[in-house]
Amino acid sequence: MRKILLIEDDVILRENTAELLELSDYEVVTAPNGKVGLTMAKHSLPDIIVCDIMMPELDGYGVLEALAENEHTKHIPFIFLSAKTERKDVRKGMDLGADDYITKPFEEEELISAIESRLAKAAILKDRKDIDKQTEPVEEELRSLNDLKNFFDDNGETISFLQGEVIYEEGQNSNHIYLISKGLVKCHKLDEQGKDLTTALYKEDDLFGYTSFTQNTPYQETAAAIQDTVLIGISKNELKEVLNSNHKLTLELIQLLTDDLTIVKDQLLQMAYSSAKKRTANTILKFAEKLNRKPEDAIRISRNDLASVAGIALESLIRTLSSFKDMGIIEIEGRNIKILDIHKLQQIT
Numbered sequence: 001m002r003k004i005l006l007i008e009d010d011v012i013l014r015e016n017t018a019e020l021l022e023l024s025d026y027e028v029v030t031a032p033n034g035k036v037g038l039t040m041a042k043h044s045l046p047d048i049i050v051c052d053i054m055m056p057e058l059d060g061y062g063v064l065e066a067l068a069e070n071e072h073t074k075h076i077p078f079i080f081l082s083a084k085t086e087r088k089d090v091r092k093g094m095d096l097g098a099d100d101y102i103t104k105p106f107e108e109e110e111l112i113s114a115i116e117s118r119l120a121k122a123a124i125l126k127d128r129k130d131i132d133k134q135t136e137p138v139e140e141e142l143r144s145l146n147d148l149k150n151f152f153d154d155n156g157e158t159i160s161f162l163q164g165e166v167i168y169e170e171g172q173n174s175n176h177i178y179l180i181s182k183g184l185v186k187c188h189k190l191d192e193q194g195k196d197l198t199t200a201l202y203k204e205d206d207l208f209g210y211t212s213f214t215q216n217t218p219y220q221e222t223a224a225a226i227q228d229t230v231l232i233g234i235s236k237n238e239l240k241e242v243l244n245s246n247h248k249l250t251l252e253l254i255q256l257l258t259d260d261l262t263i264v265k266d267q268l269l270q271m272a273y274s275s276a277k278k279r280t281a282n283t284i285l286k287f288a289e290k291l292n293r294k295p296e297d298a299i300r301i302s303r304n305d306l307a308s309v310a311g312i313a314l315e316s317l318i319r320t321l322s323s324f325k326d327m328g329i330i331e332i333e334g335r336n337i338k339i340l341d342i343h344k345l346q347q348i349t
Helices: 011-023 034-044 060-068 087-095 108-135 145-155 236-245 247-273 276-290 303-310 314-326 342-348
Strands: 003-007 027-031 048-052 078-082 100-103 157-161 166-168 176-182 185-190 196-202 222-225 229-235 298-300 330-333 336-339
Touching: 003 011, 003 034, 011 027, 011 108, 027 034, 034 048, 034 060, 048 060, 048 108, 060 078, 060 087, 078 108, 087 100, 100 108, 145 176, 145 229, 145 236, 145 247, 176 236, 185 303, 196 276, 196 303, 229 236, 236 247, 276 298, 276 303, 276 314, 276 336, 276 342, 303 314, 314 330
Parallel strands: 003 027, 003 048, 048 078, 078 100
Antiparallel strands: 157 229, 166 222, 176 229, 185 196, 185 222, 298 336, 330 336
16 A cells, blocks of 8 residues: 655644545555654655645745655655645746645545656656666766766756746755756846846856756856747756766866856956947847857847846947947847947957
8 A cells, every 4th residue: 555645734634635545545644744744754755745835843845855855755756735826836846856736725636646647657767767777787977068968858857938937046946957958048146236137148058057066055146038948957966966976077067167167257357347339249249159140140139138248237238239230230120139240340349
């Protein structure tokens, strides 16, 4: 008989849910809050956990994070049960590694179906893992960033974001590393004066989100999709296991971080010493490169994003763009900017 741990602080809901699960031939153990539930999970090692979010002592998010850090409990299927229905709440739960998210009130069939589905998935993955151990005793070593990106393609979770949609916010737990399959991503943060500063641009085939590869350091900036974007995410725990067994890949990632630091240093120097014209010209060229466009193709990008990346006021950017237009360097139609003379633009930088 499969064992379910139900963590719910509402007494009536806990008892009613436990009863319907028992009638469906499950062994049910219950906990009145997250702290007790976490202790029970570590001692009883249930086959699946159904957990409320808003609870005293320790909330559901805290329970899931603690379970993910324990070698014996990190693979237990986990379903959130909550009245919180906003997209950001659902996304937070899934980002932390939850297998499903059911909102209250729920139908009996909905809960049973979710439990059966997750238990079946866990069984399939276990069987596949056992077969892999028998047929592939020696795992192929990952040696390069290209190998790592292939690993993302084969094992990662695909997530889509519309233009302007936030991928993660500054201060959130950094539980995933992302590979851009399609689109363009902007990372930015607010300075002490409340000014929005763009810290990085990432294009197709770039990795981002690596505040730390091994520790649960919060994101230091906000990431948003500049275009409709498709990402492939790998959990930090999974990536940590990959790095532990692929030391050459670790060196490749160290080089990636070093290159990023060099780029940031160059950007800071440019912002400190370059004129508005130089910053604007360099930013237009940078967007053209990141968007993978030919020089003759138009770039569709917001003035606010251009100003943010260039590190200048919006008014200064607009005046500079007008001067470039008068000089015959660019052509402006609405939000579209078309480079007419790339050599002159490069000379300005």
